[in-house]
Amino acid sequence: MKPLFPELSWAAWLLVLPVILYLLRRRPRRVAVTTLPFFQELSKELQEQSWWRKMKRWASLALTLLLFLGTLF
Amino acid sequence: MEPQFLDRLRVLFLRLKKRKRLRRKGMQISPSLGATKEFKDYRPYSTNDDFRSVDWRLYARLDRLFVKLYEEHQEFHVHVVLDTSASMAEPYEEKRNCGLQMATALAYLGLVGHHRVSIYTMEERSIVERLSSLQGAGSIKRVVEFLRRLEFTGGTQLRPCVRSFRPTRQRYGVIFLLSDLLGREVGAAAEALRYCSSWPGETHVIHLLHPQEKDPQVEGELQLRDVERGDEVRLWLTSFDLERYRASVAKYLQEVEVACQSRQVDYLHWDTEASFDDTFLELLDRGSVLGGDGS
Numbered sequence: 001m002k003p004l005f006p007e008l009s010w011a012a013w014l015l016v017l018p019v020i021l022y023l024l025r026r027r028p029r030r031v032a033v034t035t036l037p038f039f040q041e042l043s044k045e046l047q048e049q050s051w052w053r054k055m056k057r058w059a060s061l062a063l064t065l066l067l068f069l070g071t072l073f
Numbered sequence: 074m075e076p077q078f079l080d081r082l083r084v085l086f087l088r089l090k091k092r093k094r095l096r097r098k099g100m101q102i103s104p105s106l107g108a109t110k111e112f113k114d115y116r117p118y119s120t121n122d123d124f125r126s127v128d129w130r131l132y133a134r135l136d137r138l139f140v141k142l143y144e145e146h147q148e149f150h151v152h153v154v155l156d157t158s159a160s161m162a163e164p165y166e167e168k169r170n171c172g173l174q175m176a177t178a179l180a181y182l183g184l185v186g187h188h189r190v191s192i193y194t195m196e197e198r199s200i201v202e203r204l205s206s207l208q209g210a211g212s213i214k215r216v217v218e219f220l221r222r223l224e225f226t227g228g229t230q231l232r233p234c235v236r237s238f239r240p241t242r243q244r245y246g247v248i249f250l251l252s253d254l255l256g257r258e259v260g261a262a263a264e265a266l267r268y269c270s271s272w273p274g275e276t277h278v279i280h281l282l283h284p285q286e287k288d289p290q291v292e293g294e295l296q297l298r299d300v301e302r303g304d305e306v307r308l309w310l311t312s313f314d315l316e317r318y319r320a321s322v323a324k325y326l327q328e329v330e331v332a333c334q335s336r337q338v339d340y341l342h343w344d345t346e347a348s349f350d351d352t353f354l355e356l357l358d359r360g361s362v363l364g365g366d367g368s
Contacts, residue, residue, distance in 0.1 A: 026294075028293075028294040028307055029291075029294070029296065031296070031298070032298050032300050033289070033297050033298065033299065034255050034286055035255060035289075036298075036299035036304060037256075037258055037259045038259060039306060039318065041259055042317050
């Protein structure tokens with residue numbers, strides 16, 4: 001596999017950017033509540049299983065990296 | 074609790090809404106008539122009246138028969154049930170403070186009224202008697218000491234708790250349930266309160282809620298953690314979702330109130346931002362337990 005633009009190989013370090021953004025992503029605020037059943041009942045459609053949420057996050061990072069690599073090679 | 078407030082309570086005394094003739098006689102004066110030595114009023118004589126109650130001196134003066142009426146003294150139990158689940162103390166400490174203040178005041182009122190006072194805590198699946206049949210105003214020290222050391226932890230399953238509470242008929246009296254009525258399910262409270270109607274006495278439910286529980290000031294992406302069970306839920310809350318939340322809580326409050334009213338249980342919703350004095354006096358003013366000269 002040869003880079004399409006060898007003169008831009010120096011820009012490979014830009015791959016680090018999405019990884020950094022992924023690590024520094026904004027985490028949700030943790031709030032202690034007494035009325036969780038009300039929130040659960042309220043927005044069942046908004047709730048996601050944690051494994052699905054994690055998978056989406058990883059998929060998003062992988063796609064971003066692929067996009068960068070696709071641009072370079 | 075301010076000493077002045079306790080002094081004000083001294084002039085109040087408890088009385089039962091549904092007067093009930095009790096086997097045991099105590100020190101409490103009730104509006105009903107009985108056979109103690111304290112004179113209350115006269116009434117014209119009628120057949121079936123006991124001749125011994127006729128005031129013969131009055132007969133000599135007025136030439137009419139009158140019977141003497143005396144105060145009836147009643148003694149009853151005051152049961153104070155306090156919810157000690159984690160939701161009563163976390164994240165809003167005001168609920169715990171209000172609950173403790175109310176429990177102290179009710180116990181004090183019962184003790185100075187020469188009633189027997191029992192303190193219970195509402196735990197995971199049952200209501201447990203922690204201080205049993207206290208008597209005399211001096212016992213307030215024990216109550217205060219006990220409540221001061223009380224820990225608020227764990228969760229509450231309302232249905233088994235309310236069902237488990239079965240004071241004996243000999244302990245007929247006034248029952249005060251102090252709780253936020255928050256359980257594992259939204260509809261659990263209204264269902265649990267059905268069992269209150271079988272309690273031996275006049276029941277008062279004092280529902281403590283913090284304003285933030287009715288109208289949370291949060292928005293955006295949140296990781297919500299249940300203080301009792303530790304469950305976590307991640308949500309993205311919009312103002313529309315919060316509007317639905319408020320409506321859901323309002324419906325729940327209405328259901329709880331209706332559940333109480335339909336079973337002749339007195340219901341008082343206490344917003345913890347409201348003044349303690351006003352709420353307490355409102356509870357007494359509802360005709361449920363107010364007595365005394367009120368000064």
